Amino acid sequence: MMGHRQVEQAALFYEFSLETHVPSDHLLRSIDRFVDLEQIRQDLAPFYSTIGR
DSSP states (O other): OOSOOSSOGGGGOOOOOHHHHSOTTOHHHHHHTTOOOHHHHHHHGGGSOTTOO
């Protein structure tokens, strides 16, 4: 359909960053240094699509 766009495209997308939403002194940041999630990521990898869906 050609014509004037009624909805701004920026409204369809958003950016979210944990770095900006989790304060630097939050408890989760101190725990993150000691927790290794690599094995969990490997175990769950087969359940994720290779094409990004």
